[in-house]
Amino acid sequence: MMITSLANPTIKALRALRQRKARDEQGRYLIEGIRPVAEAIQCGAPLDMLVVAPELLNSSFAHELIDTYAAGGGKILTVSAAVFSSLADKDNPQGLAAVGRIHYTPLPNLSPAPVGWVVLVEVADPGNLGTILRTADGAGFSGVILVGATTDPFDPAAVRASMGALFSQQIARTSWPDLLTWARQHRIALVGSSDRGASDYRATTYPRPLLLVLGSERHGLTDEQLAACDLVVRIPMRGRSDSLNLAVAAGILMYEATRSQ
Incomplete structure (x- = not known):
């Protein structure tokens, strides 16, 4: 199911991650862009989900990355282009982001x-x-x-x-x-x-x-x-x-x- 509402509670929680207070409260942060998301997956960074906007995603590499992540049991959140743009921190978003879990090494x-x-x-x-x-x-x-x-x-x-x-x-x-x-x-x-x-x-x-x-x-x-x-x-x-x-x-x-x- 694709999320199309900007007022969706999950989307509102993700949008709040632009602010440090929300990141600290949720223990999560956003990773935006194909290359950063690929690096996070390849390095085994702890992730909650991938956020995907099919209308914006034109990369075959990104589609393979998403398929591999989903096949391994990873959660995929599918959203409209407008919803994804509301989460994005930069212009011309690529349509792929990840929600990472904040982790520090003691x-x-x-x-x-x-x-x-x-x-x-x-x-x-x-x-x-x-x-x-x-x-x-x-x-x-x-x-x-x-x-x-x-x-x-x-x-x-x-x-x-x-x-x-x-x-x-x-x-x-x-x-x-x-x-x-x-x-x-x-x-x-x-x-x-x-x-x-x-x-x-x-x-x-x-x-x-x-x-x-x-x-x-x-x-x-x-x-x-x-x-x-x-x-x-x-x-x-x-x-x-x-x-x-x-x-x-x-x-x-x-x-x-x-x-x-």
Whole structure:
């Protein structure tokens, strides 16, 4: 049966997932687009259902994906083009979305990492967070640990920017004191970044595994947090700008840490 009413209770609940409050209450989030949905399925991300608008779906790959998912017992919610467009976060929707279940890996359950993890302290921009997840996957890091009042990794902008890395990277949430306790117990070094860092990021020997610790876009790391790091590196700025975008800085440091090791 196809849902055609915008006032349908299921549709209203899904539409509410644009807001963090609803995502937190429902424990769910939306994944929009053929490629992100395919990545979620292939990575075994926990899903509640697929949402399909046959009028909009022209991809044979997407139809095969839906058939395979349904054959495995997955739930399919069929909706009209108008209903799907009311759920979509972008123009010209492709007609395929998934409803994912929010999942965090408890800090003690993080699997061993050959390189390490990225620690984001109170990062505010979901696009930055999604881009960092994507870069962490590309650079060989095992995941991202969110500390304090961070943005939501399941925000539509973060999901979109991660380009599927959200489903392959481990994501943990914790407090700064608990992070320090865990790191010390497992003898994992903390490498911070600051314009006051003692070492040029290119002239540094990076330990393994490591926690690459980055502060918020506006404030960076506090003096207390920098003091707790085993090593603090800086990225030289040669022009008038005094800082880089957080996701850009994270990418530079991740690849340098991987290269030097």
